Amino acid sequence: MFGDYSLGDLGSIFVMQGFAGLILFSVYVLMALGLAIIFGQMGVINMAHGEFMILGAYVTWMTSNFFQAYLPSLFSGYFFLAMILAFVASGALGMLVEWVLIRHLYKRPLDTLLATWGLSLMLQQAYRSVFGAREVGVELPQWMLGSLHVTDSIEVPINGVFVMCLTLLITISVAYVMYKSRWGRQVRAVVQNRIMAGAVGINTEKVDRYTYGLGCGIAGVAGSAFTMIGSTGPTSGQLYIVDTFLVVVFGGAASLLGTIASAFSISQTQSTLEFFMSGSMAKVLTLLAVVGILMLRPQGLFALKVRK
């Protein structure tokens, strides 16, 4: 298998494959962060998470079209505005959904799964009716297109580096919000004991709504970042939902650090295996490994120790 390559080539392949894994890792982290908040913290199984992502992607697409048509001079910077809009749109939809649907179901977690699945079907059809069934691609500004030449044989795509920086930024801010801010403390209090949190004066309904909104908003940003890597269609979200859930479950549902660690191990395994075999077999082996490990260690990589 390695005979045809020289040692230097092999090194470069591993570096570039590793880098491809890092980009995949960033995308997984972005997708999983929102779900880690919604599923891990609130216990709501949000099957419509992929659709919130796709909403972010469509918002990005619309922003890019708008800038192309009306503000071509500012086109190079549209992406930052698009991400903010994606966050706001998905977050707002998320809060609406929480108010209409989810708040009635906190006591029946399995039913949230069914209800949000219904929601995801409706959103898919809505996207299909509004944006058409064809996949759309976003035109990237010039500065994101090329790739950086690190050495003669190693080059890394700029948009990948951008996604990685973005992921880092969002992860740090989420970690700050959840673990350092007053609001994050309230969220964790509500998660650990809803009744006691209410008793000490936390408005649990409001905390729930904003937490759900935050999770959906991050999904929107993930979708926005995703347009840089792939095209967007009405059913694209469904393709990633299982992966995302596995990342969160594998990491240990209530742990942000676990989510990151599991996203890292899953993405690196998959991208390394992809070099040796077909993409589908690499995926099968990765998922099998994850399911196998989960059977041995159901609480995930990083379990939060709480007394129930």
Next chain:
Amino acid sequence: MTDNRFFNRSELIGILVLAVFLVVVLPLTLDVFRLNLVAKYLTYAFVALGLVVCWGYGGILSLGQGVFFGLGGYCMAMFLKLEASSVENTKIQSTPGIPDFMDWNQITALPLFWKPFNSLTFTIAAIILVPGIFALIIGTAMFKRRVGGTYFAIITQAVAAILTILIVGQQGYTGGINGMTDLRTLKGWDIRPDHAKVVLYFFEVGCLFVCIMIAQFIRHSKLGRILVAMREKEDRVRFSGYSVANFKIFAFCIAAVFAAIGGAMFALNVGFMSPSFVGIVPSIEMVIYTAVGGRLSILGAVYGTLLVNFAKTSLSETFPELWLFGLGGLFIAVVLAFPNGLAGIWGDYVQPRIDRLISPRKPKPEGWTDSSVADGAPAE
């Protein structure tokens, strides 16, 4: 009407009404094409029935029933495909005597795991045993470690994803995304003409009633009561000295076997099998049927399946745009407003009125024929 342990009177009547509806009313009123559609829908009713036992009674939500449906279906399809790929039928291939998709994928000999499927006895055993053992393995691994609820649902979903990718990826061995098509005969008996479809329909309805009886038996046995107790308060059952894991494994295996029988019926009645019935989306749709019918009702599962599928066919024929809105909305409505589905509506609103209507008189057969019409109405 014998009053034994396993039926109370109204359940027996419900089963008889369903039997009349499926065996007499539908075959008399529908043409063969529509009857074959009903046969296709009823294959999902097996899955829904399994979910009633596993999810409704046991409280174990499996989002991977498509896996078992697929395993059963593929076992049956492999047998039928081998029979359809006899040397005379496939002489234009570069390797005659193997299924066409293998030939297209440059496979020159029948793979080892295909060989036993030349035998019908083995195939029938495999339809029951392969999914059963698979469920046993998953169930043992999960329930012995006390994985339950949402985690179990997500992991079964991952299993469904894995199997779909595997089937699509291994095109030479499984037929890939197109699945196994062009199934022709069962032991020399052609399954494609109209009269064969009618025979297969009745055979399927027979199997369905066997499964209904098994579910009914489980429900009224001590086992069924422990399942319900476990769903309500798992720890107390465990503290009472029962092995909760074993009961869960059993319920899950029963659901898997029912789903597999449904899958095998699907391959027979519809004449093909493809990975599009294995993955996550069909698995969740199967849960929808159960939820709409009422997750606690054995007969509700059958009606729910028929209702959702009739709605799907007619809506997606006339308003393809609206269908997903309808399905999604139905699902949300069922979860929010009618957690017990059709059976809940029936039990809360319709049954009391009928009871009031007939209670002054002695229940007569004619009175129940009326209720059979009302019962069947939602499914039309």
